[in-house]
Amino acid sequence: DLTAPLARFVAQNFQTLPKPFRRYAFGPVYRNEKPGPGRFRQFMQFDADTVGADSIAADAEMCMLAADALEALGVKRGDYVIKVNNRKILDGILDVAGLAGDVSGRKLTVLRAIDKLDRLGIDGVRQLLGPGRKDDSGDFTQGAGLSPKDTETVIAYVESGGRDVASTLAKLGELVAQSEVGRQGVNELREIASLIAAAGYGDGRIVVDPTCVRGLEYYTGP
Numbered sequence: 001d002l003t004a005p006l007a008r009f010v011a012q013n014f015q016t017l018p019k020p021f022r023r024y025a026f027g028p029v030y031r032n033e034k035p036g037p038g039r040f041r042q043f044m045q046f047d048a049d050t051v052g053a054d055s056i057a058a059d060a061e062m063c064m065l066a067a068d069a070l071e072a073l074g075v076k077r078g079d080y081v082i083k084v085n086n087r088k089i090l091d092g093i094l095d096v097a098g099l100a101g102d103v104s105g106r107k108l109t110v111l112r113a114i115d116k117l118d119r120l121g122i123d124g125v126r127q128l129l130g131p132g133r134k135d136d137s138g139d140f141t142q143g144a145g146l147s148p149k150d151t152e153t154v155i156a157y158v159e160s161g162g163r164d165v166a167s168t169l170a171k172l173g174e175l176v177a178q179s180e181v182g183r184q185g186v187n188e189l190r191e192i193a194s195l196i197a198a199a200g201y202g203d204g205r206i207v208v209d210p211t212c213v214r215g216l217e218y219y220t221g222p
Contacts, residue, residue: 001029002047010051019052056188059084059222060195063206083209086189087219089172092182093157096175097150107217109144114158114213122155129154160210165193168208188222 002025010017029045048065050058063082070080094100094107113128120133127133129151132143146154153175160171169190176182189208196206 001031002027002045003049006047006049006051017052020058021051022049024048056191056222057195059188060192060199063192063196064199064201067201067205077203077205081204082206083212084189084192084206084222085209085212085216086185086222087216088181088185088188088221089176089210090185090213090216092176092179092185093154095179095182097146097153099150106144106146109142110146110154111213111217113144114154114211117158117211122158125158126151126155157210161208165202165208168210169193172208172210185221192222 006023006025010021024047026044026046028042030042033039033041035041046069048062048069050062063084066082067080071077090111094102094110097110099107099110110129113125116128117125120128124133128141128143129146130143130148131145132141134140157172157175160168160175162168162171169186172189173183173186176186193202193208196202
C-alpha cells in the first residue's frame, strides 16, 4: 500500500523534512488477501498523512479532510459519516475490566468481540466477552472469559454512544474515570470535537463512535 513508501521516505529524510510533514498520494495498490465481492487484490488508494505533529489538531484536520474529500467525490452531505474513536479509551476500559496487565491475548479477544456488534448484536457480544458463543451451525467461538461484572463494564462502553458528541464523551468519561490513560483518550476526543465544531464541521458529519474498533489493536491514540 502507500504507507510503506511514506515510512521509507520519512526515515531517509527525517533530519531535513519540515515538521509537520504533510503529503497526499494516490495510485493502484495490492493486498495479499482473499478477494471477494467488491474486495479486490488491486484497487485505487487515496492516502493523506501528517508526520511529526505533536498536536491533536492534526487528527482533527484529517477528519475534516476526509469529509471534504468525500464531498469532492460527489458523496452528498448526510450520506456519509466519519467515525472517530481513541485507543486510549479502549485501554482505559480494559484496565477497568481487570485486563491492565493481561498478556494472554484476551485484550484482542475483547476488541474483536466489540467489532462484531453490527453482525451479532449486543447479546452476541456479551457471549463473546464471557465464556463464548455457539453459532447456528454449531461452531463454538471461545470468549474472552471476563467475569459477569467485567463483561457488563465493557457492555456499558459499547452502549455509551449518546445523542450527540457531548453526551457520548460524558458517558465515556464516567466509565474510564479510574484510568489515567482512559481519561487522556476522552480529553483528546473532546479536543478533536471542539476543533471540528470551531471549523464548522460540527453538524453530524464527524461523530465519536465507541464501537469503532476495527484495526485499533495497533493504534496508540485517535
